[in-house]
Amino acid sequence: MSNKxxxxxxxxxxxxxxxxxxxxxxxxxxxxxxxxxxxxxELSTEQHIQFLRxxxxxxxxxxTAETGLGPLFIATSCGSCHAGDGKGHPFTTLTRFxxxxxxxxxxxxxGGPQLQHRALPGFLPEQLPAGATFSRFMPPAxxxxxxxxxxxxxxxxxxADPDDADGDxxxxxxxxxxxxxxxxxRPDAIQRNGRYIGRFGKKAAVYDLLQQTASAYNQDMGxxxxxxxxxxxxxxxxxxxxxxxKVLDVVFYLKTLKAPxxxxxxxxxxxxxxxxxxxxxxxxxxxxxxxxxxxxxxxLSFKVFYPxxxxxxxxxxxxxxxxxxxxxxLPEEWRTPPLWGLGLSMNAQGGKYFLMHDGRAGxxxxxxxxxxxxxxxxxxxxxxxxxxEQQQLLWFLESL
Amino acid sequence: MKRFFLLSMLLAIAGIAAAQRDTALFKRIVxxxxxxxxxxxxxxxxxxxxxxxLPATLGGYVEANxxxxxxxxxxxxxxxxxxxxxxxxASTIRQRIKFLSEIELEEGGREINIEFASVxxxxxxxxxxxxxxxxxxxxxxxxxxxxxxxxxxxxxxxATTIIPATWSTVGFGVFGKYAQDNWVWAYEAYLSNGFxxxxxxxxxxxxxxxxxxxxxxxxxxxxxxxxLITLKGAVRHRRFGEVGISWMGGVYNKYREDGxxxxxxxxxxxxxxxxxxxLSKWNTAITGEWVWAFIGVPPTYTQQYGRRQQxxxxxxxxxxIQQPMLGWNQATINVALRGEYADYxxxxxxxTGGNIYDQVTAIxxxxxxxxxxxxxxxxxxxxxxxRDLLGNPAKKIAGFQFGISTYF
Numbered sequence: 019m020s021n022k023x024x025x026x027x028x029x030x031x032x033x034x035x036x037x038x039x040x041x042x043x044x045x046x047x048x049x050x051x052x053x054x055x056x057x058x059x060e061l062s063t064e065q066h067i068q069f070l071r072x073x074x075x076x077x078x079x080x081x082t083a084e085t086g087l088g089p090l091f092i093a094t095s096c097g098s099c100h101a102g103d104g105k106g107h108p109f110t111t112l113t114r115f116x117x118x119x120x121x122x123x124x125x126x127x128x129g130g131p132q133l134q135h136r137a138l139p140g141f142l143p144e145q146l147p148a149g150a151t152f153s154r155f156m157p158p159a160x161x162x163x164x165x166x167x168x169x170x171x172x173x174x175x176x177x178a179d180p181d182d183a184d185g186d187x188x189x190x191x192x193x194x195x196x197x198x199x200x201x202x203x204r205p206d207a208i209q210r211n212g213r214y215i216g217r218f219g220k221k222a223a224v225y226d227l228l229q230q231t232a233s234a235y236n237q238d239m240g241x242x243x244x245x246x247x248x249x250x251x252x253x254x255x256x257x258x259x260x261x262x263x264k265v266l267d268v269v270f271y272l273k274t275l276k277a278p279x280x281x282x283x284x285x286x287x288x289x290x291x292x293x294x295x296x297x298x299x300x301x302x303x304x305x306x307x308x309x310x311x312x313x314x315x316x317x318l319s320f321k322v323f324y325p326x327x328x329x330x331x332x333x334x335x336x337x338x339x340x341x342x343x344x345x346x347x348l349p350e351e352w353r354t355p356p357l358w359g360l361g362l363s364m365n366a367q368g369g370k371y372f373l374m375h376d377g378r379a380g381x382x383x384x385x386x387x388x389x390x391x392x393x394x395x396x397x398x399x400x401x402x403x404x405x406x407e408q409q410q411l412l413w414f415l416e417s418l
Numbered sequence: 419m420k421r422f423f424l425l426s427m428l429l430a431i432a433g434i435a436a437a438q439r440d441t442a443l444f445k446r447i448v449x450x451x452x453x454x455x456x457x458x459x460x461x462x463x464x465x466x467x468x469x470x471x472l473p474a475t476l477g478g479y480v481e482a483n484x485x486x487x488x489x490x491x492x493x494x495x496x497x498x499x500x501x502x503x504x505x506x507x508a509s510t511i512r513q514r515i516k517f518l519s520e521i522e523l524e525e526g527g528r529e530i531n532i533e534f535a536s537v538x539x540x541x542x543x544x545x546x547x548x549x550x551x552x553x554x555x556x557x558x559x560x561x562x563x564x565x566x567x568x569x570x571x572x573x574x575x576x577a578t579t580i581i582p583a584t585w586s587t588v589g590f591g592v593f594g595k596y597a598q599d600n601w602v603w604a605y606e607a608y609l610s611n612g613f614x615x616x617x618x619x620x621x622x623x624x625x626x627x628x629x630x631x632x633x634x635x636x637x638x639x640x641x642x643x644x645x646l647i648t649l650k651g652a653v654r655h656r657r658f659g660e661v662g663i664s665w666m667g668g669v670y671n672k673y674r675e676d677g678x679x680x681x682x683x684x685x686x687x688x689x690x691x692x693x694x695x696x697l698s699k700w701n702t703a704i705t706g707e708w709v710w711a712f713i714g715v716p717p718t719y720t721q722q723y724g725r726r727q728q729x730x731x732x733x734x735x736x737x738x739i740q741q742p743m744l745g746w747n748q749a750t751i752n753v754a755l756r757g758e759y760a761d762y763x764x765x766x767x768x769x770t771g772g773n774i775y776d777q778v779t780a781i782x783x784x785x786x787x788x789x790x791x792x793x794x795x796x797x798x799x800x801x802x803x804x805r806d807l808l809g810n811p812a813k814k815i816a817g818f819q820f821g822i823s824t825y826f
Contacts, residue, residue: 043799045814047491080623094623094722098807107808108769109721139615139671139716140681368772368808 051279054161054359054366055103058276060317065274072271075264076100081239086259088240089141089251090134096234096268099157103275104359104366106157108377112238115152117343125150131344132237134250141251151341151349154376155220159359159366162277163218165323166356167227168310171208171215177305177328188302188392190330193222193353195345200245201228205312217329220355220375221347227269235260274315277323278359282417291414294407298399303332303354303392326357326418335390338374350391361416382415383408454602456654457662457692458555458593460562461518461534465792465825466508474509479825481565487800487817500526502565504533514540519551522584532637533586542594548608549590551637555606555650556666557581557707558692565823569735569754569786571798572819575778576729576760580709581688582628587611587636587646600656605649611636612646612668613686618715618723624762624776624807625713625724627686630670644669644683652692659695659704664688670713684714701740706732721774722807724763729778731758735786746789756782763807775809778802793824 050056057069077097081087092112093099099110113133116125123130129144133152137143146152180191194213197203204226207214218224224233232245240250244262247255282288295301304326313319331351339350347353352375360382363371371381379385389397400408446467455463466475480503486496501524508518519535536550555561559577563584577583589610596603613630620629635641646668654660667687673680692707708730715725735754743749763776780802787795798819803812 044488044493044816045490045801080621082619082621084619091720094720098623098722101806101808101810107767109767109808111769135718136720137718139618139684139719141718143718365811366808368775368810370772 051281052362052365053102054159054275054278054362056276058164058274058315058317061274061315065270065315065317068267068270069274071264072267072269075268076271081241083138086241088134088136088138090137090143091240092132092134092136092238094239096238099238100160102366103160105159105363105372106377107367108156108372110157111376112155112157113146113152114155114342114344115146115150118151118341118349119343120346120348129250134237134240153340153342153349156372156375156377158220158355159278159363160272161275161359162323162325162356163227163275164273164313164315164318165277165308165310165321166217166325166327166329167273168313168318168321169217169308169329170206170311171204172206173309173311174215174217174329175208178330186299186302187395188299188332190303190328190332190354190392192216192329193331193345193347195223195225197225198229198232198245200232201226216345217353219344220352221344222329222331222353223344223347227272228265231265231268231272235265274317277325278362278418280324280358280417281361282413285413285417287410288414288417290407291410291412291417294403294411295414298396298403298411300396301326302396303328303330304357305354324358327354329353332393333391334393337388337390340376357415357418360418382412454597454654454656456595456602456604456652456660457558457562457694458595458604458606458650458652460564461520461553462508462516464506464564466506473511474507476505476507477825478503478505479564479566479823480504481571481821481823483571483819483821485571485817485819487815489815490813493817503527504564511537516540531584531586533584544594544596546593547590548593550588551586552589552591552608552610553584553586554608554610554646554648554666556585556648556664556688557583557690557709558662558694558705559583559707560585564825566792566794566825568733568823569752569784569794569796569798570733570756570782571784571796571821572782572800574707574731574733574756575758575780576709576731577707579626579628580711580727580729580760580762581690582631585627585631589645591648602654604652604654607650608648609645610648611640612642612644613670614641615671617670617686617713618719623722625711625715625727626762627711642669642672642674657698659693662690662692664690664692666690681716684716685712686714687712701737703735704732705735706730721763721765721767724765724774724776726764727760727762728764729758729760731756744789748790750788752786752788754782754784754786756780756784758782773809774807775805776807777805793822795822796820 080095099106114131115133116130117123125147128147134144178190180189182189192215194210195216197214216222216225218230224230232243235241235243236246241259242249242256243258243260243265249256305328306324306326308325310318310321331347331353333350334352341349343349373379373385374388379388386400464477466477468475482500484498502522504522506520510516516538520533522531522533532551534551534553536548536552539547553561557577560581560583587610589608591608593606614633616629617627618625620626648666650664652660652662669683670686671681671684673683688709688711690709694705696703711727713725715723733756735752737750737752739751759779761777763774765774767774782798782800784796784798801816803814805812
């Protein structure tokens with residue numbers, strides 16, 4: 019055999035070895051605790067299938083003019099704004115406008131409350147009317163929503179202290195909202211003057227995931243459904259552009275997205291940070307632990323989970339007051355955002371942090387320093403911490 | 419009709435293949451490798467079979483692959499594909515009047531495309547007329563894409579998704595060549611039907627040129643009545659290789675219907691550079707192409723759809739063994755490497771001024787065995803990084819591909 023043959027055999031052998039080492043040469047899956055998407059554990063096969071259907075509709079279905087997009091819209095798919103189910107980016111923020119107080123929106127005839135600032139070719143997008151107060155909303159992460167959804171109203175009210183009866187400077191109250199004309203009530207729903215407790219959205223102005231989904235299709239993409247039949251451009255009720263079962267698949271998908279997993283929980287610095295979080299009373303609003311009530315999805319029923327929110331509205335002071343009211347949520351009031359998954363935010367935000375309701379904070383530290391109003395004391399105490407202590411608190415927050 | 423035509427072609431080819439032992443009756447026409455071929459000659463520069471005194475010659479190629487890919491650690495397992503089967507028919511109608519067609523069955527026959535079907539009339543070597551379904555000469559890959567010519571199983575990303583190879587339309591134009599000493603100069607110029615607004619209105623959620631390929635109407639009538647212009651100039655030197663520069667542009671949207679103005683005219687333009695050579699010392703083949711695309715997207719539409727795109731590839735193919743092997747006289751073993759890149763959205767976010775990503779980068783080492791120039795057995799390893807619009811951590815897709823591609 020000539021040298022060249024030996025050479026060739028060598029190359030082919032190498033190739034075969036390479037192929038066998040195949041798995042080694044393929045990209046590895048990121049650890050489970052580094053990902054926000056994925057289903058909760060313990061779903062049945064049937065539930066998994068519905069989850070996958072919802073996943074495709076949420077992440078892969080891109081609307082075009084033919085499939086109903088617009089004519090006015092903000093984005094072309096749910097996944098464009100909620101990439102990897104993580105937080106959004108200034109490119110994907112929404113603008114709501116036109117309601118300075120609880121007396122109602124003054125600009126409903128001029129495109130309010132949500133600005134659709136993009137349009138199909140040939141159509142004019144909406145512009146912010148002069149004189150309208152507005153606020154920008156950064157898409158939140160969509161993880162663990164089914165757990166938040168399954169917390170009984172009574173449990174939320176336990177954390178509320180609207181008149182600050184305990185005198186700790188932190189009140190917290192639900193946003194009492196009228197129900198949309200569709201969907202069903204939670205078991206043991208609590209009613210006050212015909213209104214119910216809202217829990218989704220920056221100002222807790224949304225009752226449940228069905229309302230959130232149907233209105234996202236309608237307001238964010240210009241897609242009508244049996245639930246929200248009005249086209250945002252003409253204002254007319256038109257044929258549904260998406261089927262009811264698909265909306266329900268997406269709702270199920272959102273409901274069964276897993277809760278983020280904490281990383282490095284046993285690290286001593288992280289543990290010390292957690293202690294500081296409690297001492298600084300961050301936990302009065304960012305309540306570490308909540309419990310679900312009954313849910314038809316066994317994986318969500320009567321579970322303890324760790325979202326770091328009370329889902330209530332708090333007065334956050336003048337700096338975070340954009341002058342925009344939603345329902346009964348006043349301009350300075352914001353719903354405590356869950357902090358779970360916080361440390362993974364950058365993986366969905368293009369490598370930077372965009373925190374707080376409009377993404378104005380470029381880091382966790384900046385976010386904390388922007389706390390005012392009811393959270394002013396916590397912020398001041400954070401300022402008084404030594405540098406290493408502050409760092410411990412930040413490490414804890416990043417581990418969430 | 420299309421199917422009938424295909425079936426008869428297949429039968430004819432099968433007949434020829436079966437009867438090929440009778441060498442007196444069937445003649446294999448192998449491309450003449452001595453001449454200076456350019457990318458524009460690729461349509462004729464293929465092996466054909468001629469049956470006796472039949473006025474037509476037939477040919478074609480097939481590709482069959484298997485692939486095992488994994489995306490961020492999740493694999494869909496092993497899959498087998500027959501991505502394309504292509505048939506050619508060529509005939510010389512009269513002296514200096516030729517007809518050639520190329521029909522491609524993609525994905526097991528789910529898609530049948532007439533890639534090329536045109537009549538060429540040579541008035542002078544410097545002035546030929548071509549009319550019919552033409553392959554727009556933008557870049558080089560679009561003209562010179564036959565599977566058996568490449569050591570890589572996947573077609574280059576930028577040359578298939580920015581330039582949507584294989585992109586062909588109905589039109590006509592002129593081309594010509596001028597040769598002197600070691601140089602050949604060539605030009606091509608065509609008017610044809612163009613793109614449609616699917617390029618910014620599609621389910622890929624990005625400016626996606628191939629979306630226009632799904633509109634078969636372009637073979638019947640123009641989407642908007644505005645012609646697509648394609649111009650290419652190329653020069654080849656016997657030693658230094660071939661350089662081509664090409665431009666293709668036209669209006670892609672429907673700006674008027676029934677005499678009513680709907681929108682202003684919006685253009686799509688491509689500028690491409692291509693190069694290929696073979697280093698005489700090492701016999702290394704180098705092939706590269708780069709394209710810039712400019713798309714007039716309405717400012718009020720979403721930045722999800724890119725206003726500019728760019729990308730390209732470079733292939734290095736090194737023969738390592740060239741000698742008779744296993745009874746094949748001109749067998750070759752090559753090692754090959756491709757680097758490629760495509761940016762579907764060149765630009766910055768209005769909101770932040772930050773870069774818009776939406777990019778793919780890949781490297782593809784490979785090895786191939788060619789029993790003869792017309793057949794290639796190839797194995798590739800492909801590692802690609804896909805970054806989304808916002809530039810989040812890349813999705814890594816990697817895997818092995820193995821396949822065969824041959825002219826027949």
